[in-house]
Amino acid sequence: MPPKKKSEQAYKNAIEAAYIMWPELKEQELVPWRQFYNRPFLRAYHGLASVQSGMGKGKESLENFRFLLRANPCDNQGVRGPVFHKLIGIGEYKEAEQIAEKHSDGRNSTEAVFLFGFILIDFLKHKLGYCSQKDLEESMVKALRKNSYVIPLLLTKQITEPSDCITAHSMDEAKNIVFMMTETTQRLPGTLEWLEGAMFQSGIKPDDDGAILFALLQKYWILVGMKNGEKIVVTSNVDAMPGRGLRSFRLASGMKEHNPDKIVAFQYGKKECDDDNFLNAFVSFPYDKVKSIPFWKMLHAARYQ
Structure with missing residues (x-):
């Protein structure tokens, strides 16, 4: 059995065992992280969703990440970003914006993972005639202020596994964001070409003295x-x-x-x-x-x- 398939089955077994031992879990609306005995169960769900994402099982992965966000709205496991980007990837932009609004102050978010997602949403709206070039560029600037590495890394088309250790403005943060953005850019023709054109639209650097x-x-x-x-x-x-x-x-x-x-x-x-x-x-x-x-x-x- 391939390693990822083996991991997927192991997480499924762990979740099923938890439901057998604690049947009330199926009826609980919330499974709070602050209650320590819930954490192995929540970790198993997170592991399952992450493995399925790596296997290309986008629908199953999204549903499991969604479950975690509903069960533990405080999001101690950081699934709001993956849910947001996966919703963009399948065209559910309104729900994605609702997730961003609920968990990160929407377009006023200070989190790069959301701001770069809004670039993708606004690029699609721009193509459909619902977002001006000025507003699209404003979304881009907001994101660039938070992390300068993301777009150049995205344009290399080198997808790397996300990092477990992330700090703001860092390359590790950029790798995680690129990992989440790639699914959408592959489905949204013209995105990378627009980004590449915008990167050096007036030359590779200013023609001045600095x-x-x-x-x-x-x-x-x-x-x-x-x-x-x-x-x-x-x-x-x-x-x-x-x-x-x-x-x-x-x-x-x-x-x-x-x-x-x-x-x-x-x-x-x-x-x-x-x-x-x-x-x-x-x-x-x-x-x-x-x-x-x-x-x-x-x-x-x-x-x-």
């Missing part, structure tokens, strides 16, 4: 491709920097002054950084070393909205 990049860094996390092949996510927005509340937090000099020969910014996830020496997290580079800035035109225009 002033636009400097302005963008004051507001957002920006993905910058360097000529040496390195890709970094950086910002000079102090409010966005992790650790800013610690007494040991320090800023690098030159960060607030534009100098085309030395752009200074905080790099997300820099390994050399620790809580005792924040200066290690700052990088500097001349604008001439920058090769690309994805979506720079869209983000720059959004500054004035």
